Amino acid sequence: MSTLHRLKQTVSTRIQQRPVTQAATSRIAPDETVPVNFTVNGRPATVHVAPRVTLSDALRDHLGLTGTHIGCEHGVCGMCTVLVDGDAARACLLLACQLDSAEIMTVEGLGKPEDLHPLQASFGKHHALQCGFCTPGQLMSAYDLLDKDPGIGRDELPEQLSGVLCRCTGYRNIVDAVAEVAETHPNGLPAPRNCAATELLPRASVGGPSRSAVGVDEVDLEGIAEIRMPQAEPTVSIAVHQQVRAEPQQLWSVMSDTERLARCLPGAELVVDFGNDRYKGRVQVALGPVKLAFLGDIHVVERDETTHTIRALVQAADASSGNVQAEVVVAVDAAGSGSAVRADARVHMTGRIAQFGRSLASDVSKDMFGQFTAALDAMARGEEPAEVKPPSALAMTLRIPAARVRALLNRIRGRN
């Protein structure tokens, strides 16, 4: 007690002697939200968080990366295991604000549905999951283990994999799955399959769930950032070719007027024209109970009057569901008595919307282009297209095979 007493007496005098060097000290008040920049799966990301927000919440709620599951939220179950600066760690025991400039890898970075990491493929082969809830944690823990110690023996696996719980009692199959990868890759675990190797894009920062992405009053009027497309394979590639009645020159008169062009896209609206062919715009998409509102940047990078081609880059975010980036090319050629409209798009999706699956995302995107082409044709021929409104649930479900919508709804229910 005497030490403490002595300390208390010396404290007040020492404070004046040792002022904090503010320049080197980061300080966040309890109710303050600050931007934190780190790298997730090779891509730069920014989250705006208060000090008490954990990495697991930041990944899920702010970046839409819901592959990182949350179980106990106090470090026991291992569901939220991710790699932080190369080592597996519990995301629920880390504060997002601690991690600026850290490199984080989540299960989303490990592989893609069409290009699984060997660990993921092995989990499938060995039926190493029943309910699947622990699977992301198991995969990330196993990745860390085999990455550092590729030749590890099977006998050591149960203890080494004990940091992530499985309540379906599926450990035997999990050990089998990891053991096979250890045996087939004794000299080193293959690299993750969905991590960008280089810096890809200045990602628009994604706010928390409280930040609406639709409110006009929240639109950043500063202009738009340079949009760079990811080098990875797009989530969806769309090529729509459609014969229309209008002549190329008529179509081009609409296409060269961005405001009129935007009105041809269902649910779209230009919000701000910054000049230099840079715009802020929004698109609403309704799909049954799913309602997405994307607010984002558009940059028309090419207008070629001779070939009747425009090319635009789009980068948009929905507050809770994720990000979309797209490169869109629309070209018009004379064909028969009218024209052929060719629309090609490479669409990159991250976050929850990426989980909708390729086929559904492709269907929705194609449908929107179909409607766009029809509206473009109508406007080019002097007819005003029908009032701009989001694609309705009815309209979408009529065009998209019912089974796919059902599958989506099941997926959404399963996740809530």
Added chain:
Amino acid sequence: MKPAPFGYVRPAEVGDAVAELVRADQEGGGKVLAGGQSLMPVLAMRLGRPATLVDITRIAELQQVQVADGELRIGAAVRQRRIERDFGGVVPLLSRALPWIGHREIRSRGTVCGSLAHADPSSELPAVATCLGATLDVIGPYGKRSVPAAEFFTAAMTTVLAPVELVASVRVPLPSSGSGFGFAEVARRHGDFALAGVAVSVTSREGVPRSAVVTAFGVSDKPQRRDLTRQVVAAVNAVGPAPEALTSQLVAATEELADEVVTTEGDSSGSPAYRRRLISALGARELARAFNSSMERSTR
């Protein structure tokens, strides 16, 4: 399971960290955040609600590990996994104990000094530090002081640290020739806190034990260090060094030890009698092993 709101400050220098602790102490209470692997669960369950966390992990001085002057010096921001990976075998008892701490995923972030400052009575590192006679370097507003591990832990999760002080580093003696070590614990499953465990250090010369120390943990409010040199000498004289025979011979001594050090109440995981049995069995076995490895090391 979300923590209550708290302020966060990340100083770049040790002096600033102390100044922040002083400031926090006057404004609702502060807590040092290093690895956070024990602190974050406390916050999540709202068992603790500090007004400010002082994150010391980016202080360059505290990220240092040095082997010098017969000691391994580990800074407060150094993570357990780094010692496990890069300094394995430098202090054999530490290398033995580290894999028992939580899981790999915990050791990726958890710090050596953080475990010591947290002072959970069933955790491994306080026992190791006590067994080896490590020294903790403590920094506070008045300056620095060095505290031997034997004096650092005062009760369950309680140390001599004042709220405005932090552990800057721990210095662990390197092994001398002719020393051997043992470590064992029993937990409900790997990574859980130990029901009972022992850290053992033995030195010998020419087949004769010179010192034998057992530190028991998980069985009272802090690590319990006992000198069993006399008993080990007697046992070696009686039955020789063969591990199995020596273990059996030592059980009487370690039963006596267990009776003395096990003071914890029983719980659903084990009665006091069970914990005594564990200390006795693990203590005898690890003493015999440590003595045998001390002879190997001295002949090299």
